Amino acid sequence: MSALLEVSGVTVSFDGFRAINNLTFSIGAAELRAIIGPNGAGKSTFMDIVTGKTRPDSGSVNFGERPVSLLKLSEAQIARAGIGRKFQRPTVFEDQTVHENLTLALKAARSPWAVLAWRKSAADEDRIAALTAQVGLADSLAKKAGTLSHGQKQWLEIAMLLAQEPRLLLVDEPAAGMTLAEREKTTELLVDIARTRAVVVVEHDMDFVRRLNCKVTVLHEGAVLAEGSLDHVTKNQTVIDVYLGRG
């Protein structure tokens, strides 16, 4: 299986502190992967690098079948290349309605001229209806996103991510602030999405990770500590020492 995303030998320092240390990571085109690791392990920073927010000091990041280096692309270009991201803290446009938020995210031309000429089509409306039904926000289309509950905002952000139709989704702590039922629903959704796309999920909740039932990468001090099935990595003594054994 050829990889969709290939990160190799990446290093990032903030004022001399190595947040990412010679990290190598790859994921296939239709694969679900969980990343776990203690606070400050560099999980979010890893996502920052892939999405172009942070530029690495060294190493390479390649994306696609005929690999293009993401290091030369801007955040917007990387997003257009097919990488979507959900942030750790839910970030939706609070002053705009659920419908507007989703319209912004819908896959379409992104240039100012194209957006000026854009008119909503029946297909777009159907897509928005389907997405909101999928995440249980069908009744809230006309509500401003700022009035939604924390969990609903998480769902809206996931729906926006799907609306972009990315080939790779980076999902940072999706279950934070969700009830148990919501978490289970999120798991199902992520597993379902990963049938056709690559999905990387960062999560601290071990039950959540177990339900994802996928390959797990453990990060520690900016490098991969262990990789494999959840059972495999949880048996690893170093993983127990630095992460599992703490609490």
Next chain:
Amino acid sequence: MTHPRHRSALIFLASLAIFTIAVTIAAQFGLVSTSFVKTLGKTLCLCLAALAMDLIWGYAGILSLGHMAFFALGGYMVGMWLMYARTEEIVIASMSNGGLPATPEEISQGIATQIFGVVGASDLPAIWSFANSLPLQLALVVAVPGLLALIFGWLAFRSRVTGVYLSILTQAMTLALALYLFQNDSGLRGNNGLSGLQNLPGVTAGQDAVSLWFFWASAAALALTYVGLHAIVSGKFGSVIRAIRDDEARVRFLGYSVEGYKLFVFTLTAVICAFAGALYYPQAGIINPAELAPIASIYLAVWVAVGGRGRLYGAVIGAALVSLLSSWFTGGRVPSVDLGIGTINWVDWWLVLLGLTFVCVTLFSPKGIGGLFDRFAGVHAPDRKGAPLGPDDGSLQEKEAQE
């Protein structure tokens, strides 16, 4: 059936139409003076500039404090043609008294001496090359401010200058331009500026008629721009720029080029301001580099803030109200108030009053005057417990978002 979202635009257009007709009738019956018609026409142009300011600041969150530079540049561009063509008429008329018809060289020499005598020059500078052609000079109304905005914006946004730094940069831009134009060898008559712009070449009608023409043109420009901007802000483009205002990093991760949108809005609003200036200065009759003073652009922001940013009619109300009050107070016709310990002379105290009003609006009605209209519409406001609606400096504050 009209969508409720378009109701404010329809009400605005109807009010503007009634106002225009009322002023026209009043002028016909001599109820308002020609100079007052000009004041109202100029006010409409300022409202037009305020619309542009609202688009860039209220909607896109970019507090530009340099947009009156584009307004003045538009005025200079149209002023060059007005002054040239008018002087040409005078020169030809005076030369034809001599008997022999004047040669083109003599005429252009005569024009140059007439226009540039005050700054001790007698040649037309190269930038006046197109001044003999109205279409070309009108093209420059768009091209010169548009190009300046494009270059300035490209440099600023590409380096991701935002917030207060961008505001300072735009102040520096308008100041630098003003200082340059103050020089006699800038080619635009230094601190004399361009004058006699109220005289339209080839027009024999009196100022009472001309003032109405410009008043109508200003009203039409305001109406058309309002409709155009309303269409823009209520569509997906408006949604993108409001998203940029509240959280530009998030917009980048959706695949939109934030810098491209900022540059687009900056240039578009610069051109709108230039248009407004091109209509304003023929009514004012004179333009000089003082019009590009940094304070002029700050006023523009104050009007929009007082009117309520992020709603187009708010910008118009703010600009009309504050600029009309300002010309009333500074016109010396308001009786002074004798307080016993001293007198309040409004010419001096108007700015203090304006400053206090600004502070009061910010404190007690953050949505500005336009926000008062929203009391009638019962839309739920996001409950943010006092937090702004996004992490960015320009993002809408909670109180502004309540509709």
